[in-house]
Structure formats: structure tokens, C-alpha cells
Amino acid sequence: MNIKTSDRLAGINEYYFSQKLREIEALNKEGKNIINLGIGSPDLPPHSSVIKVLQQEAEKNNTHAYQSYKGSPILRNAVANWYNTWYNVTLNADTEILPLIGSKEGIMHICMTYLNDGDEALIPNPGYPTYKSAVTIAGGNCINYDLSEQNNWQPNFDVLSKTDLSKVKLMFVNYPHMPTGQLPTNNVFEKIISFAKANNILVINDNPYSFILNEKPQSILSVDGAKDVAIELNSLSKSQNMAGWRIGVMCGAKERMEDVLRFKSNMDSGMFLPVQLAAAKALSLGKDWYDGINKIYAERKQRAFDLLDLLHCTYDKTQAGMFVWAKIDSSFEDGYKLSDDVLYKSNVFITPGGIFGSNGNGYVRLSLCATVEKFEEAILRIKIN
Numbered sequence: 137m138n139i140k141t142s143d144r145l146a147g148i149n150e151y152y153f154s155q156k157l158r159e160i161e162a163l164n165k166e167g168k169n170i171i172n173l174g175i176g177s178p179d180l181p182p183h184s185s186v187i188k189v190l191q192q193e194a195e196k197n198n199t200h201a202y203q204s205y206k207g208s209p210i211l212r213n214a215v216a217n218w219y220n221t222w223y224n225v226t227l228n229a230d231t232e233i234l235p236l237i238g239s240k241e242g243i244m245h246i247c248m249t250y251l252n253d254g255d256e257a258l259i260p261n262p263g264y265p266t267y268k269s270a271v272t273i274a275g276g277n278c279i280n281y282d283l284s285e286q287n288n289w290q291p292n293f294d295v296l297s298k299t300d301l302s303k304v305k306l307m308f309v310n311y312p313h314m315p316t317g318q319l320p321t322n323n324v325f326e327k328i329i330s331f332a333k334a335n336n337i338l339v340i341n342d343n344p345y346s347f348i349l350n351e352k353p354q355s356i357l358s359v360d361g362a363k364d365v366a367i368e369l370n371s372l373s374k375s376q377n378m379a380g381w382r383i384g385v386m387c388g389a390k391e392r393m394e395d396v397l398r399f400k401s402n403m404d405s406g407m408f409l410p411v412q413l414a415a416a417k418a419l420s421l422g423k424d425w426y427d428g429i430n431k432i433y434a435e436r437k438q439r440a441f442d443l444l445d446l447l448h449c450t451y452d453k454t455q456a457g458m459f460v461w462a463k464i465d466s467s468f469e470d471g472y473k474l475s476d477d478v479l480y481k482s483n484v485f486i487t488p489g490g491i492f493g494s495n496g497n498g499y500v501r502l503s504l505c506a507t508v509e510k511f512e513e514a515i516l517r518i519k520i521n
């Protein structure tokens with residue numbers, strides 16, 4: 137039988153990591169024992185009290201039914217308190233918070249909610265590849281905006297203001313930025329909000345990394361009047377070590393949450409209540425929790441620097457988040473070449489920066505989701521090959 141896939145999938149390929157993990161699995165079957173420093177999936181568990189809530193709630197008889205499309209009020213209140221405590225942002229727990237099955241799905245929901253065929257969305261180059269796929273699948277067109285080391289990986293508003301923005305409806309931003317680790321410095325959030333207001337663009341700040349190796353978590357919603365033009369996506373995947381649990385959240389004006397719910401409530405039927413209650417517990421954790429995980433990431437980061445030194449890469453030591461972004465040595469054509477070289481010679485996988493867009497071609501990204509012992513073994517393997 138020959139059934140053609142839909143036109144909307146034209147140009148959409150399987151996610152890079154989905155393919156690469158298959159190749160790594162095949163290499164492992166050949167006995168290669170690849171050290172994977174690619175993907176940003178925390179290897180550490182959530183806090184034990186979070187797991188306890190899941191266990192206790194799952195044992196009850198009355199926690200197994202479908203749940204509200206807009207999430208449990210307990211989780212929404214926990215998100216509101218979390219935003220208040222850490223970002224100094226006030227959110228109405230009833231109307232301005234929409235729990236998600238991971239923030240990745242929120243990106244798709246927003247695109248499906250707001251984009252018509254031919255509408256345009258500004259996406260960062262380099263940036264998280266899902267923005268491009270979600271915009272394209274929804275029928276929109278991507279307009280890349282360049283980020284560069286010279287501009288501290290922040291949008292160049294002079295260039296943007298000279299761009300034809302007449303069809304642009306959405307702009308994705310992501311600070312702290314993945315893959316570069318750039319923090320939202322130089323009032324970048326204020327500048328983004330003024331730009332969005334001046335051009336009638338809805339901004340989405342994708343914010344899963346603000347607690348990782350960063351002393352001062354920031355939200356775009358802390359800018360005066362931000363809710364008029366901005367939505368923020370957040371996640372428990374990284375800072376609460378709950379990537380596999382699939383818990384994210386969308387925050388912003390009541391009207392936006394209602395718009396997105398019109399789409400989302402036709403896609404899923406809520407989240408398992410014990411997961412939501414455990415997520416609420418995770419959001420109540422104090423500074424000790426974040427200090428504890430950051431101590432571990434800081435140690436690993438030092439090893440990542442050592443590994444990158446061996447490969448003659450250069451990097452900014454002040455970058456935040458759970459990756460290290462590094463410029464490759466000119467003896468390599470691009471990050472793909474360096475990544476392949478290290479994979480096939482030393483059985484260590486590091487991510488080529490080019491998968492995040494053409495401006496990432498001269499870079500590689502190392503994940504900190506591997507133990508110090510793994511980093512040391514990787515360093516040894518690279519040294520002897």
C-alpha cells in the first residue's frame with residue numbers, strides 16, 4: 137500500500153537526536169560503549185519527597201480519572217507561588233497559568249493556535265530546532281533572526297527593524313539561551329517587549345534553563361506590561377530533574393491561555409493527577425535543592441572545559457544552563473566534522489552546533505548530564521586517540 141504523508145510534513149524530518157540515538161544504539165551493539173555527551177536529559181533523580189508524593193497519590197483509589205483540561209488548581213497555585221518566589225512575577229493561578237505535558241508541546245500548541253498558512257514567525261539562529269518544525273507543521277513560514285557571539289547572542293534590533301515584518305505574528309526567544317548559554321543581560325527582555333509592542337508581534341520566551349548554573353532566574357513576564365505581548369513557557373524537565381515525567385507550563389494573559397486551550401483541549405485529556413501533585417511538590421523545593429544540583433553541574437562543567445581544551449575549542453566561562461557551547465578549532469571544517477571525528481575515533485558523542493542553525497556551524501555543544509567519571513573516561517579516550 138502506498139499512502140503518501142501529508143504536505144505539511146514536507147521538509148520535516150525525524151528529530152536529529154531521534155536519528156542519532158539510533159546510530160549510537162547500533163554502535164553500542166557493536167560493543168563500542170559510546171559516552172553520550174549530547175542530549176540534555178538530566179541523569180539525576182527528582183527530590184525523594186517528589187517521588188513519595190507520586191507513590192502515595194498513585195496508591196489512592198480516586199486519583200485515576202481524567203483530569204481538568206486546565207490542570208489541577210493545586211499545580212496552578214504551586215506555579216503561581218514559584219513565579220512569585222523566584223521571578224517576582226504575579227500570576228493569577230486560575231486564569232494565567234496552563235500546565236502542559238512538557239514545554240515542547242506548548243511550542244506546537246502556540247503555533248497551531250495562532251498561525252495561518254503563510255503567516256510568519258521569527259526564530260533564533262542558532263536555536264532549539266523545534267521552533268522551526270512547529271511553525272512549519274502549523275503552516276507558517278520561519279524568518280530566522282541571527283544571533284552571533286559579537287552581539288552576545290542577542291537579537292540585533294537594528295537589523296530586525298529593517299526587516300519586512302508585515303506578516304510576522306510570532307517571535308520565539310529563549311533566554312537563558314540554548315545552545316549558547318547566554319543569559320538575558322543588557323535589558324534584552326525590555327528591548328524584546330518594546331519591539332513586540334511596536335510591531336504587534338506575540339513573543340514566546342521559552343525558559344526551561346533559568347535555574348541551571350544561574351544565580352538569578354529571570355522571567356520575561358517581570359517586564360512592565362509584558363503580558364500584553366508575551367507568553368512564557370517553563371518546564372520541570374531540567375531544574376527539577378523530571379524530563380521523563382513531561383511537565384511544563386505556559387504563563388501569560390488570560391486571553392492567551394484561553395486561546396491555546398481551545399486547541400490543546402482537543403489534543404489531550406489532561407495529566408495524571410499524581411504527576412501533577414508531585415510536580416506541585418517539586419515546585420515548592422527551596423534554595424537547597426537548586427544549590428545541590430548546581431554544585432554537581434559546576435563540577436561537571438569544569439571537566440567539560442578540560443575536554444574542550446583537549447580539542448582546542450574556546451568557550452565563554454560565564455555561560456549558564458546545562459550545556460557548554462564552544463567554538464571549534466579552525467583545523468576542523470565545522471562542528472559536524474569534529475563531532476564525527478570524536479564519535480568514530482574516541483567513542484564519545486558531542487553535539488554539532490549546526491543542528492541548531494547555520495550560525496552554529498562553527499561550534500559544538502556538550503551536555504552536563506553525565507557524571508564526572510564519564511567525563512574523565514571521555515577525556516582519557518580523546519587523549520589516547
Ligand SMILES: Cc1ncc(COP(=O)(O)O)c(C=O)c1O
Nearest residue numbers: 238239240264314342371373384
Ligand atoms: C530550549 C528548549 N526548550 C524546550 C525544551 C523542551 O523541554 P520539555 O521537556 O519541557 O518539553 C528543551 C529541551 O531540550 C529545550 O532545550
